[in-house]
Amino acid sequence: MPRNRIRRAATALPVAFMLSLAVGACSGSSSGDDGTVRFGYIGDYNGASLLAIAEKQGLWKKAGLTAEVTSFNNGPVQVQALSAGDLDYGYIGPGAVWLPASGKSKIIAIDTLTYADRVIGQPGISSMKDLKGKRVGVPEGTSGDMVLNIALEEAGMTTKDITKVNMDPSTIVSAFSSGKIDGAGFFYPAIDTIKKKVPGLEEIASTKETGDSFPTAFVAGNKVPEDKNKKVIKVLQQANDWRRQHPDETIRLTAKMLQVTEAQTKADASHVQTLSTKELADKTKSGEVNDWLKKLGDFFVRNKQLDKNPDPKQYYTGDLYSEQYSQ
Known part of the structure; x- marks a missing residue:
């Protein structure tokens, strides 16, 4: 696996604040056996909703746990923190699944199926061919990177046909809005922020158009x-079923946690497919979840993010997930 991707991912830093349900700093406590779980997340519906529910419903306390949560810009940075021992758990989108597949962490639970990723272009740039030779921003190693590479592949192009610029998400928002980049491999809800400044932006490609399944996931450090x-x-499963049963209340709780409007969170959630814990357990037992992960692995091999595509059983603890559901 190319090591330079890990180094570049580490350059993006976590957002420097703790939300109200946190009780300490990310790097300030030990995972140990004290019942503390240090949990990273991305500030969107996928990454935050189950954590908001778990806190509001007292699920951590019922499990004998205390959660410290920290917001990060993307999945790869969280996996870097897991490897360093600064986090116990994190959330990743489909574009970062190559990291647990490479042995950097374990997937302990599938969260949702997401179709929020897009290749966007400045007004008048409406195809991948229009991006040839132009500057395209992307948070490397994320689902934004993934959708860009899928779109290039489908157009018969490679990254050599564009000027690919590695940027963190906040920089992409400002660079695209000011016209410093011509396109981006990016994702909602951040695209909504750009649309307010560039209402005529073009959505050139979408994961939704591929017909494939793109799972988001919760990951654990290898030493947890x-x-x-x-x-x-068990906490994630309980929160997941509550989310399925209370979609409107979940929108409110998540919006409050993220300090955004309910309308923003509802728009974000519109790009997400949730599944019940029973559905996830059944799809795990049938091998369907492994098929999703294998297909992503094949893509990561073609994209040279993985040298080979491992059996998902090596990095997805599906048996453990199914076992907890049956108890």
């Missing part, structure tokens, strides 16, 4: 004890 993973998986 299995007993703690079991408890956390």
Whole structure:
């Protein structure tokens, strides 16, 4: 696996604040057996909704756990923090699944299927061919990178046909809005922010158009004890089913946690397909979840992010997920 991708991912820093449900700093406590879980997330519906529910419903306390949560810009930075021992758990989009597949962490639970990723272009740039030779921003190693590479592949192009610029998400918003880049491999809800400044932007390609499944996931550090993973998986499953049963209340809780409007969160959630815990457990047992991960792995091999596509059983603890559901 190309090591330079890990180094570049580490240059993006976590957002420097803790939300109200956090009780300490990300790097200030030990995972140990004290019942503390240090949890990273991305500030969107996928990354935050189950954490908001778990806190509001008292699920951490019921499990004998205390959650410290920290917001990050993207999945790869969280996996970097897991590897360094500064986090116990994190959230990743489909574009970062190559990291657990390469042994950097374990997927403990599938969260949602997401179709929020797009290749966008400045007004008048409406195809991948129009981006040839132009500057395209992308948060490397993320789902934005993934959708860009899928779109290039489908257009018979490679990254050599564009000027690819690695940027963190906030920089992409400002660079696209000011016209410093011609396109981006990016995602909602951040695209909505750009649309306010560039209402005529073009959506050139979308993961929704591929017909494939793009799972988001919760990951654990490789050294986190299995007993703690079991408890956390159970909390995530309980929160997941509450989310399915209370979609409107979930929007309100998530918006409050992220300090954004309910309208923004509702728009974000419109790009997401949720599944019940039973559905996720059944799809795990049937091998369908592994098929989703294998297909992503094949793409990452073609994209040279992985040297080979491992069996998902090596990095997705599906048996543990199914076991916790049955208890």
